[in-house]
Amino acid sequence: MTPMIRLIAMDLDGxxxxxxxELPPDFWELANLLMSKNISLAIASGRPFHNIASLFQPIKExxxxxxxxxxxxxxxxxxxxxxxxxxxxxxxIVTKARALEKVYPVLCGKDLAYIENxxxxxxxxxxKYYQEFRVVEDLTQVDDIILKVSLCDLxxxxxxxxxxxxxxxxxxxxxxxxxxxxxxxxxxxxxGQAIKKIQEYKDISPDETLVFGDYLNDLDMxxxxxxxxxxxxxxxxxxKAANFVTExxxxxxxxxATIKKLFSx
Numbered sequence: 001m002t003p004m005i006r007l008i009a010m011d012l013d014g015x016x017x018x019x020x021x022e023l024p025p026d027f028w029e030l031a032n033l034l035m036s037k038n039i040s041l042a043i044a045s046g047r048p049f050h051n052i053a054s055l056f057q058p059i060k061e062x063x064x065x066x067x068x069x070x071x072x073x074x075x076x077x078x079x080x081x082x083x084x085x086x087x088x089x090x091x092x093i094v095t096k097a098r099a100l101e102k103v104y105p106v107l108c109g110k111d112l113a114y115i116e117n118x119x120x121x122x123x124x125x126x127x128k129y130y131q132e133f134r135v136v137e138d139l140t141q142v143d144d145i146i147l148k149v150s151l152c153d154l155x156x157x158x159x160x161x162x163x164x165x166x167x168x169x170x171x172x173x174x175x176x177x178x179x180x181x182x183x184x185x186x187x188x189x190x191x192g193q194a195i196k197k198i199q200e201y202k203d204i205s206p207d208e209t210l211v212f213g214d215y216l217n218d219l220d221m222x223x224x225x226x227x228x229x230x231x232x233x234x235x236x237x238x239x240k241a242a243n244f245v246t247e248x249x250x251x252x253x254x255x256x257a258t259i260k261k262l263f264s265x
Contacts, residue, residue, distance in 0.1 A: 005227060006208040008034065008259065009042040009066065009195055012052070013178065014214035015231050016043075016255050024253035028058065030260065035062055040202055042066055044191045046150070046177045046217055047129050048108055049074060054131075064198055068108050069175060069217050071147040071189035073197055081197050082110065083189030084145050089172055091140040093149045093184055096164060102154040103161050106130065109144045125180060126152045149184040150177070157182040175217035183217060192220025199224070210262070212246070212255050213238055229258060 010016045017023060024030075031041060041059075044066035045052055052067055053060050053074075061076035073081040090107065097105045104122040107114040113130035115122075116139050127133060136142060153161040161182050165174050173190045177183045187193075191213075199209060209225035211218075214234040222228040222241050230242035233249035246254035259265070 004208055005039060005210045005262070007040045007042065007195075007198065007202065007204045007210070009044050009064075009191075009198075009209070009211045009221060009225070010255055011191075011213040011215070011218050011221075012043060012045040012047060012055075014233060014250050015212050015218075016250070018251045018253075023055070024256040026253070026256050026260075030256050030265070031059060031063075033265070034259070034263075035059070040064065040198070040204070042195070042198055044070070044194065044211075044213075044218075044221060046148075046181065046183055048072075048113065048132075050111070050132055051129055066191055066194040066198075068148040069173070069177065069183050069185050069189070070191040070194035070221075071185045072110060073194045075201075080201065081194065082145065083147060083186050085147065085149065085184070085186060085189075087140075089168070089184065090142075090146055090149055092168070093151070093165070094139045097151050097161070100153075100161055100164060104152045104154075105139055106150040106152060107139050107142055107144075107146050108148040108150060109142075109146055112144065114139055114142050114144070121154055122152055125154065126150075147185070147189070151182040151184075153180050153182055156180065175219075176215065177217040178215055190220050191218060192222075192224045195221050195224045210259075212258070213242075214250065227262075229255075231255075 042064035049067040065074045071083040113133040210227035211225040214231040228242040230239040248254035
């Protein structure tokens, strides 16, 4: 029996995309079939809007984008939610990050990212996600709507930078978003909170929601859906938190294979 699913939310890196950053070959046909059945689709990523939207240009006006880990939510071209960080935590994060080895802060604005270091290794790892960026002398002086602060930690975010920000966890979301990424948003600017907004907007319950994720920034999104799937390649904590685990990893198109199985397609 096909479950009653009205919303499908998918993380990108390590989830929907392969390690080579490619979509499953059957994605477009499947997406159009799902939308024809009045099922809402949401792409939920730590990436900025301009980057995500460019990947889904053919269906951009028909789907939801949960950007910058949930601090910016868009339906097509319509803004549903903007969650701005105050300057005080931004300055604290940037100042502390500067003192850490191989850690480079990025301020994620709605339309533009800001960096103050052009180290070659950092630029190679970070700027593939930020086509629109500006180099500035001092990130603490940037005057813009900042949705998220990301730390690119070339040593490893979970063991290197994350322990230095434990004092901020009660007041802000401090999410390990990948092997080299640590992200900061407001507590109500997370993927899980964004999915709640979409659910309320469309009158969809968690029992009618299917989500896929692989890393720790997907945790509260996983917790806001009955049909919560950790990828086979997911972080152990995500596998533990999810109600289900995909049979295939991201490189073997675990998301589309699971959807096809659930809907008997």
